[in-house]
Amino acid sequence: MLEQIFIALLLGIIIGTLTGIFPGIHINLVATLLFITSAFFLQFTSPIVLAVFIISMAIMHTFTDFVPSIFLGAPNEDTALSVLPGHRLLLEGNGYAAVKLTTVGCFFGVLIAIAISPFFIAVMPFIYPWLVKIMAFLLIAIVLILIIREEKKMWAIIIFIISGVLGLATLNFMAIKQPLFPLFSGLFGTSLLAMSFLQNVKIPKQKIQDIKVEKKEMTKILGLSILSSSLVSFLPGVGSAQAAVISSAIKKIDEKIFLVLVGAVNTIVMCLSFVALFAIQKPRSGMAVFVGKFLPYFNEQQLWLLLLVTLIVASVAVFVTLLFARFFAQGIMKINYKWLCFAIMILLLVLTPIISGWLGLIIVVTGTAIGIITSLVGVKKIHMMGSLLLPVILYYLI
Amino acid sequence: METRNLLKLCLITALVGTFLVIILANNIEPETKTIDTINENMFDEWIKVQGNITQERDIEGLKILTVNDGTASINCVLRKNVSYSLKDQRVEIQGKITDYKGDIEIDISKIKIL
Numbered sequence: 001m002l003e004q005i006f007i008a009l010l011l012g013i014i015i016g017t018l019t020g021i022f023p024g025i026h027i028n029l030v031a032t033l034l035f036i037t038s039a040f041f042l043q044f045t046s047p048i049v050l051a052v053f054i055i056s057m058a059i060m061h062t063f064t065d066f067v068p069s070i071f072l073g074a075p076n077e078d079t080a081l082s083v084l085p086g087h088r089l090l091l092e093g094n095g096y097a098a099v100k101l102t103t104v105g106c107f108f109g110v111l112i113a114i115a116i117s118p119f120f121i122a123v124m125p126f127i128y129p130w131l132v133k134i135m136a137f138l139l140i141a142i143v144l145i146l147i148i149r150e151e152k153k154m155w156a157i158i159i160f161i162i163s164g165v166l167g168l169a170t171l172n173f174m175a176i177k178q179p180l181f182p183l184f185s186g187l188f189g190t191s192l193l194a195m196s197f198l199q200n201v202k203i204p205k206q207k208i209q210d211i212k213v214e215k216k217e218m219t220k221i222l223g224l225s226i227l228s229s230s231l232v233s234f235l236p237g238v239g240s241a242q243a244a245v246i247s248s249a250i251k252k253i254d255e256k257i258f259l260v261l262v263g264a265v266n267t268i269v270m271c272l273s274f275v276a277l278f279a280i281q282k283p284r285s286g287m288a289v290f291v292g293k294f295l296p297y298f299n300e301q302q303l304w305l306l307l308l309v310t311l312i313v314a315s316v317a318v319f320v321t322l323l324f325a326r327f328f329a330q331g332i333m334k335i336n337y338k339w340l341c342f343a344i345m346i347l348l349l350v351l352t353p354i355i356s357g358w359l360g361l362i363i364v365v366t367g368t369a370i371g372i373i374t375s376l377v378g379v380k381k382i383h384m385m386g387s388l389l390l391p392v393i394l395y396y397l398i
Numbered sequence: 399m400e401t402r403n404l405l406k407l408c409l410i411t412a413l414v415g416t417f418l419v420i421i422l423a424n425n426i427e428p429e430t431k432t433i434d435t436i437n438e439n440m441f442d443e444w445i446k447v448q449g450n451i452t453q454e455r456d457i458e459g460l461k462i463l464t465v466n467d468g469t470a471s472i473n474c475v476l477r478k479n480v481s482y483s484l485k486d487q488r489v490e491i492q493g494k495i496t497d498y499k500g501d502i503e504i505d506i507s508k509i510k511i512l
Contacts, residue, residue, distance in 0.1 A: 032441060035497070166416045173423035174444040174494065174507050198404075293497065359422060366415025369408040376405045 004049045009309060012056020013316055019057065020064025021324060023072060023189075023347065027061045028178070028286040035290055047294040048302060054294070055274070055306050056313045058287040059110070062266050063317035064324060066102040071095055071328040072344050073192045084381050085255035087192060089211075093204040095332065097211040098259055099325035103318055105263025108222055109229075110314040112264070113271030114307050116226065120234075120272065121300075124279040128234055135235055136396035139242070139389055145249040152379050159374055159383040163187065164390025166370065170363050171391050182360035185348045186367020187384045193341040193348075194368060195375050203337045206329035211256055221257050224250060225264035233272035233284060240269040242392065245385050271310055278303045428492055434469035436502060440495045447472070447491050447504065448512065454485045463506075465491060474504040488512045 019027050031054055034041070038050060070086030089098035143160065150156040170179045195201075228243040228250070243265040247253065253261060273285035278298050283289040295302055332340075352360040367387075374381055428444040436445070449467030456462075461476040463484060474491055475498075492508040 035441075162412050162416060166412075166419060169416065169419040169423050172507075173419060174428065174492070175422075175426045177442055359426075362415055362418055362422070366412055366419065369411035369415060372408045373405060373412060376401055376408070 001046070001049075004045050005052050005309075008045075008049045008053040009056045009312065012053045012058075013060050013313060013320070015053075016057035016060025016313075016317075017064050017320055017324075020061045021067055023068045023344065023351075027058055030057060031287065031290040035293060038294070048305070051291045051294045051302070051306060052309050054287055054290050055309050058270055058285075059267065059310050059313040060317050060320070062270055063103060063106045063314070063321045065266075066099055066106075066263065067321065067324050067328055070098045070102070071325075071332055073189060073196065073341065084192070085258050087196075088255060089259075090203060090206075090332075091201065093207045094209070094211060095203075095206050096208050096322075096325050096329040098256075099328075100210060100322060101213070101256060101259035102263035103321045103325075105225070105260035105265075106267045106321075107263075107314055107318050108260075109225065109264035109267030110271060110310055112222060112226055113229075113268045113275075114311060116230070117271070117275045117303075117307060120230070120275050121279050124234055124276065128280050131231065131235055132396070135231075136393050138231070138246070139393050139396075142246050142249040143386070143389060143393075146245070146380075146382060149252075150379055150383070152377060155377045155379045156383045159370065159377075159379055160386035160390075162370055162386075163384040164386035166363070166366055167387030168391045168394070170387075173359070173363075176356050176360055176363070178355050179360075179363070182352050182356050182363035183367055183387055185352065186364040187371050187387060188381065190345050190348055190364060190368040191371020191375065193345045194372060197338055197341045197345070200338050201341070203332055205333055208326060208329060213257055213260065217254075217257055218260065220251070221247075221253065221261050222264055225261050225268060229265045229268035229272060233269050234276045234280060234282075235284070239285065240266045241385060241388055243269055245382060245389065248382055267314070271307065274303060274306055432469045433465070433467045433472045436470075436472060436495060438497070438502060441497065443495050444492070444507075445495060445504070449489065449491075451484050451487050451489060454483060463489075463491075465489065465504075472504060473498075473501065474506050476506045476509060484511075 015030055016027065019030060034050065034054070041050060070090060073087060086098040089095060147153055147156045147160065167183060170176065170183050173179060176182070224247045225243070228246040231246060232239060232243045244262050247261055247265065270285060270287065273283065273288040274291060276282055276284045277288045277292050278300060283292045291306070292298060349361065349364065352364050370384060374384060428446045430446045430448065433447055433449065447465060447467055449465040451463050452466045452471065453464035454461060459479065461480055463474045463476060464471055465474050474493065490510045490512055491504060491506055493504040493506040496503050496505045
């Protein structure tokens with residue numbers, strides 16, 4: 001049994017690295033394939049081994065996913081908000097440091113999630129009904145704060161509304177598979193790549209060095225990530241993207257430290273979704289859905305085994321992610337960045353019909369147009385999170 | 399291209415594109431399937447079935463409807479509060495194929511009483 005768990009952990013690390021590094025491959029896709037073929041695997045192994053594979057892959061993916069987001073500008077819904085600060089650091093020659101900041105955030109996120117899990121197991125069944133009642137009003141307040149803080153308020157409102165309506169229509173567009181892929185590829189990926197292509201952006205020589213972050217600032221940001229992640233981890237429809245937005249509204253955050261925050265909320269939300277599966281018997285992430293399918297009677301012993309797996313994988317992920325970041329930092333200068341942007345745009349456009357169907361292309365193009373407007377008028381990209389926030393607000397209100 | 403023209407082009411694209419997505423989302427119909435052809439390889443596929451509701455259960459704000467179309471039966475999950483009974487009604491259901499604890503279900507997006 002122990003050997004099987006070790007093999008599952010190792011395979012999870014390998015597959016999670018691949019899904020993270022290559023843009024467009026979502027771990028839900030691998031988990032679905034595993035689930036479809038699980039009857040075959042369960043002849044040789046037990047459901048807990050498959051759950052270990054799923055968790056190892058998910059955690060590894062969470063770390064490595066930031067590498068293409070920052071170096072290639074190809075994000076998904078969890079890493080979308082890291083693209084702009086990451087890209088700015090890349091243009092300063094600090095792409096490696098940007099990935100390191102997200103990696104530090106991810107790792108601390110895992111430690112924090114494990115530390116706070118016993119507390120949430122105890123209190124969550126009691127505060128969950130209360131959280132459901134306040135979530136819509138909390139998100140409305142967050143949106144208002146973000147708009148009030150913006151200099152060009154009218155543009156911020158326009159971007160929020162168009163993104164929100166597009167998000168709402170996309171999520172209700174049943175013919176589209178994996179609707180978040182074309183939505184976020186357009187809003188945060190191809191729009192940035194198109195701007196880089198049009199502006200003929202040149203990538204400077206990348207430095208393999210760290211960016212110093214004050215301990216006091218780091219403590220504050222990790223505290224903030226605990227607060228925001230805890231609010232979203234136990235509710236349906238909200239996740240790490242909303243947690244990052246909530247944090248931004250609570251405190252004005254420096255771009256560099258924001259990368260630590262995005263990393264931390266990603267792993268905290270992922271880990272707490274497994275805690276939620278145990279505490280309130282509800283899966284709150286794609287991965288928790290699959291763990292719930294394999295382990296329908298998920299118990300506390302299994303939860304702690306999976307959290308231990310999380311810690312082991314996170315420790316390996318730090319080194320693997322930084323290794324890939326170093327590789328990308330050294331390789332990116334050898335490539336003509338303008339044409340690299342063009343190639344990734346084409347890749348995202350080719351992947352869209354494969355993953356979501358032909359109609360997904362309309363969503364990518366529309367999202368790209370909204371993303372370019374945001375860049376041209378000079379408002380924050382965070383307002384495009386209306387694409388997820390508006391549907392969620394309406395879900396909780398209606 | 400000048401920034402002003404690019405902005406205009408993007409605004410038009412964003413508005414037309416969003417409008418188009420709304421129109422398409424409300425007007426495209428899924429393929430009709432018989433229940434016996436539904437299998438686990440069709441996860442996340444959007445389909446339409448027609449049949450009679452033979453059973454109805456209320457669980458935690460959800461309605462679980464068992465639909466039989468003469469070829470087989472399938473459980474369909476309705477996530478809306480419906481106060482009246484749907485049992486014995488002939489319905490047309492649209493939804494995505496999902497799984498619940500090893501059983502294939504349809505997550506209902508639209509239901510029409512025939």
